[in-house]
Amino acid sequence: MDHMLEATTSPKTLSKLTLTVVAAGSLLSALDLFIVNIAFPSIRDSFPNASNQSLSWVLSAYSIVFAALLVPSGRMGDRFGRKNVFRAGLIVFAIASAGCAFAPSVELLIAARTLKGAGAALMIPSSIGLLLAAYPPSKHKLMVAIWAAIASVGAALGPVLGGILVHLDWRYIFLINLPIALPSILLCRFLHETPRGESAIPDVLGSLLFALGTACIVAALSYFHEWGLFSQKLWTITVLGGLMLGGFIYRCNTVSNPALNLEVFRNPTFSLATVGMLSFYTGFSMSILAGTLYLTQVWAWDPARAGIAYAIGPALAGTTSILSGRGKITPRTLTLLGSLIFVAASLWWITFLGDTPNFTIGFLPGFALSGIAAGMAQAGFLAGGTAVLSPQEYSAGSGVLNTSRQVGGALGIALLVALTGSARHGADFTSAFWVISVTSLAAAATSFAIRASGSGR
Template sequence: MASFSSSRRWWALGALVLSVLVIGLDATVLNVALPTLATELGASTSDLQWIVVAYLVVFASLLLPAGALGDRFGRKRVLIAGLAAFGVASALATFVDGAGWLIAARAVMGAGAAVIMPVSTSILPSVFPPHERARAIAVWTAGMALGLPLGPIVGGYLLDHFWWGSIFLINVPAVAIALVAAVFLLPESRDSSAARVDVAGGVLSVLGLATLVYGVIQGPVNGWGDAGVLASVGAGLVLLAAFVTVEARSRAPMMDLGLFRKRVFLWGSIGATFVSLAMTGVLFVVPQYLQAVLGFDAFGTGIRVVPMVAGLMAGGLAGERLLRPVGLRGMMTAGLLLLAAGLGMGALTGVSDGYGWAAAWLAVTGAGVGMAMVPAMDGVLATLPEDRAGSGSGTLQTVRQVGGAVGVAGVGSVLSALYVAGLPSGAPEAARDSVSVAVSLGDRVLTEAAHSAFVSGMDGVLALCAALSVLAAVLVAAFLRTTPETAGPGDGAGRGGTAEPGAGAGLGASPAAVVPVAAETTRP
């Protein structure tokens, strides 16, 4: 690593940030485009649902094998392949003339994103020494987070001025730049002792996760008692149980189950997953609140989510600087409690409150996310030897991604139930499906009732997420133990983690990659 100059390291980080920026952008840009796609492509509700779900299911199910492939065949090489797949699929999506082809293109984009996320994360240990890793994670996180509000802003502008395909076309130049930067700036790294690809484990993980995530996503749409949903969730759990059995007996497993015997990895992952679930609640309800209740358009909504991103960046930088004196357990606990405080503030929102209050609690929430997530990822992946960074980060991100999908379903169900319960008994059936539909009917009394019902539902969701964040803080404070005797200057243990040779760090796929687009087809 000494031969990899400091300036080149940060330029290389720029390539990785650009790689994940396009994924963050793509995660939210589709939100504002679905009504246009329904009109321009003649897409039915089912078609729109599959345009969303095809990406999510493929993305979640390929994270594990993607990380393992990077370890075996070279992380730089696999990252370039993922970027190329994402870029080509984006270009194809720009010019399709039917919903079926767009669904196929979105599936390929999900595959490319599933490669980019864990592999870009696992490259960080080969580029940054331990004392610079937390700062690199904060920058990497900010790059992902920056794409989230840019999606509605850029998407709203493009749809106002160009054709619908332009929302996918913007990915192409960004991916091209990231490809060039990756080729010339990133070092190659791999596990030189990697065994053959775990085919059985790969097939079971893909089928199990795809089936489970599909069932979880469909739960709020079809109802949790629906036979198809129950069969999908049940089959997914059975396949994943078979996957665990196969991995436990394999000589070269895709998922190293021994990682979960490390307290830092286990409880750090659990804490990070709780953060993802809480972010799910925020990113599910806030865009709807800003648009349907406060009356902002898609462009204005994207701009008004920026305080959360600013808070995330500030919290991440604070977490980086305080990690050494406070320690991993202290920083994660403080971040989770700050997150709970922001969510608790949001749960006090009234119908008559303006944007100023929302901006305040969004900033506090974002700071809590950054303060908890950056130390968690630095500490968790510092337990990984460098040659297993890809599969280890894939494991972590898979856990978070499934947690995010569960969050979509749970938050969607709670919000829908509270919203419908808050409507007057004589409200039109259409108004029960969506607060936006209720507002569009033009009845002033119904609009006021829908606003009140939605804000009440939003408050309930945010209160639930705040309670879960407090629970996560208690669990982390009680069970996350570090091994200070292994600490060394500037390593993970010296900052409250456990130190091992080749320690890695990174941050997984934002749950927002699941939440905003999935919310579009299930929101009240």
């Protein structure tokens, strides 16, 4: 039936249809990150007996599973067809969204968010493959720019929609996905399937070890203050996480179909770019949640008002990323400038933010700087890291860099929760802003190291 539908549809119409459906996946993924952040305080209020640490897993579980399955999902698209994998991702994402909306407990909400991360991981790698296959090479750069622009729209809409929907009920922030996902699932039947390769099924055990090991490290960071430095529980879970990550690395180096191709780390420039991406996004994820909590807890702003105010950061990040990709600034310069601008943003907050609401002077300049910094740094690390790889390594390298971004996001959320707890005053966020400065300086340092290595553009 699918083939009959494809045969009666013109190539031009199919291309536009592919862009529409793929854009829906990109929109859903970006929308989900920012819409959940702005609703975090309302979700917490619905579960008064849950700690901030346990609630942080509503955000972290998504990022960890996304990171663990991102590269294996790309290989599954090669083996089973990108259309099939993309459609499966949409279905999983839609089911998980409904599960989040109707979750009666924190535990089931976290479980649904975990499933949602798996759905997003299935969608994103396959979406790019479908989009590029639907257009001639001369239009590939434009299509990628459009794909990125749509993600930027989702990132900017997330806080606004989240703030409005939270007034009704925070559960609507998950139900809003269904009017986008369900029609897209139906439209997938019209898309052309990409050729299937002979890729082996990726190492499932390796992916599981990576997810569980990362989860253990995130848990150790989240509960550091509560358990104490010399707590047996803290060190047990830290060692367990280290052993699992060690097992993941061992399998990546020994099995024929590793979950992640670690060969790319033999290039020192790429390795430094990965560390830089991880460091930068650790701080960036801290700033996203910190900004939400500051507006709603310290300044006691209404979620709708906070969402509208918050939208400028994601909007600037998306716009700057697209402009950076099209400009002539070298990747190294982008990473250095982006990281240093982010340092300036965190120092601005330390200096000017207080308990008294002062959005124009206290919050907005720092948040605008953080958005610009994220757009520049993301483009720089992705371009600079992959520029030193061979064409055969490009896919693996891109997957590793995107995985490091998601892991950084999970680590940042854990750090922020550990440092701020149930913060109600501006001073409670000072240590978090200093940590953001340190992680941003670490990202900037990788730019200097990359230059010193003499590799790259």
